Amino acid sequence: MRIIKETGGPETARVLDQAWSAPETFALLPTKTSLTAEWVEQALGAIPLELQSGHFCLFTSGTTGDPKMVVGERRRSEKLACVLHAVQDSEPVKETIGTLPLSYCFAFVNQWLWSRVSQRKMIHTHGLGRPDLLLDVLAQAQQAMLCLVGAQVPTLMEHCAGRCFPGIIRIHFAGGRFPQERLLDLARVFPSAEIFNNYGCAEAMPRLTIRRAGEAEVATNIGRPIPGVELATDDSFALVFRSSYRAVAQLENGVFRRITEEEWVPTGDLGHRLPTGDWELQGRANEVFKRYGEKIAIPQILTMVNRQWRGSALLYRETDAMGEEGVVLVLSPGPTESHVRALLQAFRKEQPRSHWPLRIESVAAIPTLPNGKPDGKALRQSPGLQVHWRQRI
Amino acid sequence: MTNLEKLKSLIVDVFLIDPSEFRLDLRREDVDTWDSLGVVSIGVGIEETFGYHPTPDEARALRGVQDIVTLLTSKGIAFHE
Numbered sequence: 315m316r317i318i319k320e321t322g323g324p325e326t327a328r329v330l331d332q333a334w335s336a337p338e339t340f341a342l343l344p345t346k347t348s349l350t351a352e353w354v355e356q357a358l359g360a361i362p363l364e365l366q367s368g369h370f371c372l373f374t375s376g377t378t379g380d381p382k383m384v385v386g387e388r389r390r391s392e393k394l395a396c397v398l399h400a401v402q403d404s405e406p407v408k409e410t411i412g413t414l415p416l417s418y419c420f421a422f423v424n425q426w427l428w429s430r431v432s433q434r435k436m437i438h439t440h441g442l443g444r445p446d447l448l449l450d451v452l453a454q455a456q457q458a459m460l461c462l463v464g465a466q467v468p469t470l471m472e473h474c475a476g477r478c479f480p481g482i483i484r485i486h487f488a489g490g491r492f493p494q495e496r497l498l499d500l501a502r503v504f505p506s507a508e509i510f511n512n513y514g515c516a517e518a519m520p521r522l523t524i525r526r527a528g529e530a531e532v533a534t535n536i537g538r539p540i541p542g543v544e545l546a547t548d549d550s551f552a553l554v555f556r557s558s559y560r561a562v563a564q565l566e567n568g569v570f571r572r573i574t575e576e577e578w579v580p581t582g583d584l585g586h587r588l589p590t591g592d593w594e595l596q597g598r599a600n601e602v603f604k605r606y607g608e609k610i611a612i613p614q615i616l617t618m619v620n621r622q623w624r625g626s627a628l629l630y631r632e633t634d635a636m637g638e639e640g641v642v643l644v645l646s647p648g649p650t651e652s653h654v655r656a657l658l659q660a661f662r663k664e665q666p667r668s669h670w671p672l673r674i675e676s677v678a679a680i681p682t683l684p685n686g687k688p689d690g691k692a693l694r695q696s697p698g699l700q701v702h703w704r705q706r707i
Numbered sequence: 708m709t710n711l712e713k714l715k716s717l718i719v720d721v722f723l724i725d726p727s728e729f730r731l732d733l734r735r736e737d738v739d740t741w742d743s744l745g746v747v748s749i750g751v752g753i754e755e756t757f758g759y760h761p762t763p764d765e766a767r768a769l770r771g772v773q774d775i776v777t778l779l780t781s782k783g784i785a786f787h788e
Contacts, residue, residue: 667744
């Protein structure tokens with residue numbers, strides 16, 4: 315099986331183009347990865363003969379840090395790229411600007427494969443790793459589409475301060491929290507852009523739902539399933555899906571298994587259907603828990619924090635001295651005393667004490683995974699972590 | 708910092724009230740955040756700040772700032788500086 319190691323930029327795209335046209339199944343490995351060569355070799359070795367042509371493999375370490383491999387069928391993903399073209403109203407888009415690694419399913423399908431299928435240009439950048447180059451590309455963009463993860467927004471807005479890029483006409487967000495609270499800032503910088511909240515997961519390869527930013531007022535509203543996708547919840551509100559474009563197999567925790575047509579596949583999120591027909595996320599299954607008998611949903615706390623704080627904000631779980639699970643709020647960059655005060659006042663006003671963070675901490679920069687999402691594991695060991703406030707409990 | 712200033716700082720920090728709201732006759736019913744978890748927090752805070760660990764019964768019996776002053780005074784912590 316062919317293994318393509320992502321090197322970044324047009325070279326990877328050229329190699330991918332060749333690999334996509336060849337019958338042999340290929341695997342695309344991220345540039346930066348915690349996956350060992352042995353793990354990858356074992357994972358690829360588990361792929362049965364019938365999947366060794368016409369497919370492709372992507373890898374994710376996810377925010378949980380547990381490595382996973384998903385196997386996609388090229389034909390299905392091409393079909394998805396066509397569906398995305400329609401539902402994302404991409405006909406006017408002439409080019410797409412890459413800021414994320416191509417080995418990340420969102421960028422792979424929504425940008426690289428879409429550009430191939432729709433015969434549009436893809437412009438490769440080093441993303442926020444080289445903001446000067448990215449700003450040049452944004453300035454020269456003409457009817458371009460940008461794909462971002464929400465965690466990139468605070469840094470992007472800092473670099474874009476006072477600038478305006480009318481050549482961007484579509485911005486797609488996926489992979490983590492939708493930056494609903496920053497829509498006005500985004501509209502100032504990208505005045506011609508229509509913004510979309512896309513929801514999915516690697517097993518969905520990757521898209522499940524979409525909504526235009528203006529169609530709801532809360533970040534957790536993920537809109538409606540795209541054609542070919544069904545969503546449902548089980549008794550414990552775990553969000554599950556069936557999709558014509560889903561991955562055909564996955565390897566997780568050392569177990570390789572086929573994903574069948576009929577099965578409802580867990581997304582790892584909790585959610586529910588609103589009376590309007592839209593779906594709303596309640597958080598990752600591990601982001602909703604009880605504390606002193608009260609239900610804590612991390613996304614809801616983050617929504618409140620993001621109304622007060624323009625930088626990056628993250629919550630991680632920790633057990634307090636009473637043995638109850640709580641959350642620690644990490645801000646970046648470091649807040650002033652008045653920022654902390656304002657946040658605490660917001661907690662006092664809007665949340666019961668059980669929802670208050672155990673601590674408010676800050677780091678100079680939130681560590682990220684190669685796909686731009688926050689790296690929760692590295693965060694706890696970040697050097698220079700400062701504590702600004704703590705609950706005495 | 709006097710003990711009264713320390714107590715003010717503790718009350719502001721634990722109940723997230725504005726410093727201007729602090730007064731000696733502040734009662735538990737005046738502070739919406741002085742709930743059951745707040746009782747635990749003020750107990751921990753008193754121990755951290757003044758070195759005296761109130762029993763759960765003592766912490767529950769605190770009906771206001773003046774009760775804290777009375778409790779700590781009875782343990783030899785002076786508030787008349």
